Amino acid sequence: MASAQSTTSKRRLTAKGALTRERIVSTASDLMYVQGVERTSLDDVIEASGTGKSQMYHYFADKSELVGEVVHTQIERVIANQDPLLRRLDSMRGLERWRDAVVAGNRSRRGAHGCPLGSLSSELADYSEPARTALSTGFDAWESLFADGLGRMQEKGELDDDADPAALARGLMAALQGGLLLAQAKRDADSLAIALDMALAHIRARTTPSASRPRASRSDGENVPDTTDH
Amino acid sequence: MASAQSTTSKRRLTAKGALTRERIVSTASDLMYVQGVERTSLDDVIEASGTGKSQMYHYFADKSELVGEVVHTQIERVIANQDPLLRRLDSMRGLERWRDAVVAGNRSRRGAHGCPLGSLSSELADYSEPARTALSTGFDAWESLFADGLGRMQEKGELDDDADPAALARGLMAALQGGLLLAQAKRDADSLAIALDMALAHIRARTTPSASRPRASRSDGENVPDTTDH
DNA sequence: GCGGTACTGGACTGATGAGTTCATCCGCAA
DNA sequence: TTGCGGATGAACTCATCAGTCCAGTACCGC
Numbered sequence: 001m002a003s004a005q006s007t008t009s010k011r012r013l014t015a016k017g018a019l020t021r022e023r024i025v026s027t028a029s030d031l032m033y034v035q036g037v038e039r040t041s042l043d044d045v046i047e048a049s050g051t052g053k054s055q056m057y058h059y060f061a062d063k064s065e066l067v068g069e070v071v072h073t074q075i076e077r078v079i080a081n082q083d084p085l086l087r088r089l090d091s092m093r094g095l096e097r098w099r100d101a102v103v104a105g106n107r108s109r110r111g112a113h114g115c116p117l118g119s120l121s122s123e124l125a126d127y128s129e130p131a132r133t134a135l136s137t138g139f140d141a142w143e144s145l146f147a148d149g150l151g152r153m154q155e156k157g158e159l160d161d162d163a164d165p166a167a168l169a170r171g172l173m174a175a176l177q178g179g180l181l182l183a184q185a186k187r188d189a190d191s192l193a194i195a196l197d198m199a200l201a202h203i204r205a206r207t208t209p210s211a212s213r214p215r216a217s218r219s220d221g222e223n224v225p226d227t228t229d230h
Numbered sequence: 231m232a233s234a235q236s237t238t239s240k241r242r243l244t245a246k247g248a249l250t251r252e253r254i255v256s257t258a259s260d261l262m263y264v265q266g267v268e269r270t271s272l273d274d275v276i277e278a279s280g281t282g283k284s285q286m287y288h289y290f291a292d293k294s295e296l297v298g299e300v301v302h303t304q305i306e307r308v309i310a311n312q313d314p315l316l317r318r319l320d321s322m323r324g325l326e327r328w329r330d331a332v333v334a335g336n337r338s339r340r341g342a343h344g345c346p347l348g349s350l351s352s353e354l355a356d357y358s359e360p361a362r363t364a365l366s367t368g369f370d371a372w373e374s375l376f377a378d379g380l381g382r383m384q385e386k387g388e389l390d391d392d393a394d395p396a397a398l399a400r401g402l403m404a405a406l407q408g409g410l411l412l413a414q415a416k417r418d419a420d421s422l423a424i425a426l427d428m429a430l431a432h433i434r435a436r437t438t439p440s441a442s443r444p445r446a447s448r449s450d451g452e453n454v455p456d457t458t459d460h
Numbered sequence: 461g462c463g464g465t466a467c468t469g470g471a472c473t474g475a476t477g478a479g480t481t482c483a484t485c486c487g488c489a490a
Numbered sequence: 491t492t493g494c495g496g497a498t499g500a501a502c503t504c505a506t507c508a509g510t511c512c513a514g515t516a517c518c519g520c
Contacts, residue, residue: 057508185369
């Protein structure tokens with residue numbers, strides 16, 4: 001959606017041209033995911049996509065514009081990947097299934113590469129304001145999938161009314177990103193599992209015991225004593 | 231300490247030479263922290279450190295060796311920075327103070343740059359196995375500071391006996407790293423605050439309410455509303 | 461089928477980066 | 491004092507990378 005030709009207002013695109021452009025962006029996204037943005041040269045992209053210099057500069061003003069499209073693409077990919085898993089989320093059980101899927105995926109590549117958005121953010125956030133805002137928005141969209149699911153849990157009565165879905169979603173996202181980062185450094189998905197279990201326990205603690213509780217795990221009554229001072 | 235001249239077994243170093251070498255590493259560490267490893271050229275380092283090409287290659291075989299030293303330095307810096315805050319940690323109160331310090335530091339730079347180790351890991355873990363293992367070890371050392379503190383809480387009876395300090399420490403580290411990453415993307419330390427509050431709540435849930443609790447806690451709340459909550 | 465515009469191939473440029481070479485300088489010890 | 495090995499400065503090579511140019515081809519609308 002929203003093809004977005006940011007700065008360079010390219011004229012019309014024929015079907016063929018749009019396809020070539022898409023091939024370049026897609027190839028660049030793959031390459032930059034596995035080797036990083038800075039380590040990926042335009043020549044790499046050109047060779048891997050079977051195109052040429054003139055195509056590259058016909059469709060993009062410069063590398064930064066291509067990177068912008070890559071950011072956009074990766075956000076869409078992540079959302080497209082996560083949406084089916086989270087769209088119907090409305091229970092702790094569903095969250096646990098999501099957790100299992102994410103951990104399994106990470107384990108299969110031994111933590112390598114980390115999160116597409118997380119990696120891009122770490123590499124670009126301080127150097128490209130447009131990329132940073134795009135990624136920030138992307139994270140928000142992703143978090144909304146969590147928050148919406150938590151909201152549904154609330155409606156069902158499985159989650160306490162006074163729980164804050166947005167804050168819980170933010171915490172879950174942080175645990176996910178941190179877990180992925182540690183898993184990448186340690187080449188071990190266990191770190192991700194531990195991080196996500198922490199986040200899930202934090203949510204579970206705001207759950208009403210009466211409701212469906214599949215796992216008879218030991219209590220996670222996260223009693224919160226006092227407000228941290230300033 | 232532990233000068234460590236990894237691969238290139240440089241001959242002896244005079245006091246002067248050691249100083250120059252140290253200046254190069256220190257400058258490189260600063261630059262690579264704020265602009266990233268890949269974006270920092272040796273010429274940048276040479277200019278900023280007021281040295282020359284010949285010094286650079288007199289003390290380091292190539293860029294990757296310098297990067298190795300930078301990784302080493304950043305780990306030492308982080309530990310040196312965190313140790314005073316965590317060495318005596320033995321209570322929730324202490325953890326909360328640590329949280330406040332970390333959040334305040336992050337807020338002062340609006341999330342920029344993230345964690346020195348986290349950024350390096352994201353940039354290097356997939357491309358340099360030596361860097362990856364060094365960073366993995368660095369994270370472990372850092373986590374040990376947490377785990378040791380949690381162990382002291384256990385001895386004091388403030389933390390449940392069946393709680394697992396190592397797992398709680400790993401979760402806390404993941405929350406920290408994820409929170410820093412999101413804070414960097416959103417230019418907003420609140421994400422870090424939320425993430426750390428989640429981790430602290432998770433630990434607090436394994437705390438024995440009866441035990442020494444310095445602060446006259448007012449009744450249970452639920453979530454921890456922090457300073458300038460979002 | 462005709463004109464124009466999108467599309468493509470490929471050679472070229474200029475800058476920058478990593479790494480090299482070499483002559484010289486300096487400090488220390490016998 | 492002399493000499494050796496470490497320390498330094500500066501010019502140089504070579505590869506790569508972003509970005510340009512131009513000529514030629516394919517395609518779309520009329």
